Amino acid sequence: MTAPRPPGPAGGPAVRCRSLGVYFGAVRALHDVSLDLAAGRIHAVVGQNGAGKSTLAKVLGGLQAPKTGEVHIAGRRLPAGDVRAARDAGFAMVHQHFSLPPSFTVAEALELTAARGGSRSIYRRTDLHRRWQHELADVGGETALSTRIRDLPVETRQSLEIVRALASEARILMLDEPTALLTPAATDALFERLRRLRDRGVTVIIVLHKLREVAAIADTVSVLRDGELVLGPIEWSEVSQGRISDAIVGSAPAAERIAGVGAGETPRPGLSEGPTPPNTNKRTLLELVRVSSRESAFEPGLRSVDLNVEAGQIVGVAGVEGNGQRALVSTIAGLQPVTEGSVIIGGADATGVSAGRRRLQGLRLVPFDRNSEGISRSAPLWLNQSALRLIASRRQRSPLVSVRGLKRQAAEAMDHWRVRYDSVAQPADSLSGGNVQRLILSRELAPGLELLVAAQPTRGLDFAATGFVRRSLRELRQQGAGVLLVSSDLDELFELSDRLVVMYGGGVAARFEAPYDPSAVGDAMTGAVR
Template sequence: MTTGTATALACRDVSVNFGPVAALADVSVNFAEGMIHAVVGQNGAGKTTFARVAAGIVRPDKGGVEIAGREVPVGHVGQARAAGIEIVHQSFALPPSFTVAEAMEFGANGSGSLYTRRDLERRWTRHLESLGVRVKPRERIRDLPVETQQAVEIARALVTDARVLILDEPTAVLSPSGIDNLFERLKVMQANGVTVILILHKIREVLAIADTVTVLRGGKLVEGPTSTAEVDAARLAASIIGSTDDILSETDRDALVGAAEDEGKETEPAHHAGPAILDMRGVSTRPDPEGPALENVALTVGRGEIVGIAGVEGNGQRTLVRALSHLADLTGGTITLSGVEVTHHPLSARRANGLRVIPFERNSEGLSLSSALWENWSARALLRDGVLKLISPARLRRACTAALQVWDVRFNSPNQPAGSLSGGNAQKLILAREVDDEATLIIAAQPTRGLDVGATAFVWRSLREARDRGCGILLISSDLDELFDISDRIVVMLSGRINGEFSHPYHLGEIGAAMTGADR
């Protein structure tokens, strides 16, 4: 399948080092013209670096890039674009305050020539319509739903006769139906002769859209491009993960690589939830700087139960966590923790009541990166015991060392700054602090984002163990596979409201519909 056609993009012996870390090591790969290619791998496998080298954003330490058989100078975005390669980034790069027409003009030319607003709008309406993007050119980027933003970004990338379009994890921000729409759009582009390279990390999506698949692991090319007709999910999963069978059950592995079946299967008997640890009734908040207001949210988490919160990002998940942490202003409703009403209690009182929070932002909300490990680790206990208590730093350092060893954190000294830890180890440090014997409700917000397989499996195991000890766990994740794998119950949020509740067996279609409001 890959023979006989011309090569759209070729990389030769590309190596990239970030400090002592090799992000890519001698990757050579040829992508044939007119196909949809998938590049897959775990977090940290080098997928994004690969895309950025191809697009001229990252200059490789070694190696070269050819587009349509012609050598392109590496590390030069302008040259790469001129040669016909465009990239759509994982986090969108359009200026939020621009109108759609302005963003298109800026993205297309980046020039400062004179124009009138009406001119711009007329020019770009046609282009957007021809690509089937339904959006008013006058709207501001920040007011658009995520899915439309992405469509505009793709339209922006296609302004200049692009031959090769790279999309970096385009599905991560989309609902299941949004993913379907994206794939339809990509197929139309393929029919028009554009070569598409998709950075993905779910096997299900790879098999649904791609003609070929290329696997990266630890910065090295494992295989590819292999025709997707020749691979199956199990082999691909093994190829992506490598030999880590010892730490992963089969369902966990399938969840990690997005290979689980579309239709849910009975994985394990649902846990029988005990009496409610968390009981939110009719909770509404003011609009929060970090997301929409909660509207009349009712939610319970029982003893020994993992409740997953599903939803497209930005639908009130952050507000929910902030409301539970007394950081968002409630306008109505009550919050009860272990039978005690805490609606008006500060976070310190709620923590005294057993609440623990693993916040969304590991590096700003979870840790003080320039402070020592032992200070970060002991913060919770120090606050619990009162500010004027005498402490022995030496004893705290010893306790911290012991605790971090139990939690399998790789570190040299309790005095090293938290910022020197890798993402997985930093998350384990937070777990070591937040998952203790007195915890009754653990809020885990995106606890595995950006972690590699080992660390992800570790986090899942820790949460399950905490549940088995009787903790209630509220797991917020934008990864449905993760939620399906470890939640006992899934609650879907949409625009700050609860839009459906599901129990085993989960069906992707139903939950996806609830995430986008298509069920109503």
């Protein structure tokens, strides 16, 4: 470390937290987190999704009042949950999702959101431009001030967020996953900018997912897991990447913890029509050949992904969220076009085939967000349950349907899957999370299923419901279906998958066969080098 280290304003650490706790119901977002972050350095905070990183950022920025504990900035105790106080203390935040108004010009947006006082309510455009030209040049930005925010590339928008944050003369800059949307080159540029800020004495706290990036930028690193600080803050030079990766993933033996839960209940997927004996014919049900797709606002696109799923197999997809899993599932579903490569479903090229046709060919989906993608909350249960039946037989039969028949079929399927409900006419949002998932399974795991793509099928479910879903997936494999399981729960992936791929930056970073080595998988997820 050759960078000059000016002492903190009060001689102590720039940020000091004492036993912070934040709880949402039974969920521990943060629990007993105490840490000191020295002034004038770059501190990385790492951890899995839901480990509490964003919550910590919110507490520091005053957006979230902690239930227990306190935060001191530059030696002064902050009143809990007061954004203004945090800002006045010199704390500025760059959010995960950009907050500048898209229809404003650069100068207008900066003026609007600048945290400093003295903004006049009437201004002249030339004054405005002169003022911000200066600030922009200061951080090495080269953006025309009259450009509209929405016309700017992602990395420029982000550097404007930083300009905005620093315009308030922040001494502490917090960045929540700033690299999630950046290309490697833009990431390097961002890091260069952060280093220069540090050299000017600014304290930088940065939430990161990839150890390669931590290695590139951080002076110290802290690891959160399940809301607790499990490692650090520790000097980056004094710790191995392997140790960090183990701290992130946790090394508890996984499989034993789940086995045998809720054994009284057996799932009975209705696949009785012509079940394939297990493992007799290794048909390939899904094949992705060098598939690439365009990036979205929240995620990288796919980068030359090769993947296949055979009959009677569960293939797991691991990865830190936001590494292309969504793109993968929507590409297979036919909801997002590919730019290159081909998608082969059931042996036939399905690259240009519509989502509806893919469904007819036996593709079934458990989407990521069951409440917005999996069901219609306000529609009655029977209509939710019948959705696939509405398209599945569009061509063969008359356009008329018997509502009574649909309701009866829906009731039968839901009883079969033990959905707890009073009436088929009640709206779907009256069901609990576990019951909603059962409803979705009762619809998707119906006769005709060849291939199931299950995205986060157990997220947010309680123990019993989780066990039920996992047994259903195993049963499917037993019956000769193919399953692609996308999950951020490594225990689940290790327990269920015959094979495992790790997604990283939109591509497949590594492939594993059982038995799995958790630290090797963790390294692939975070990009760690041992």
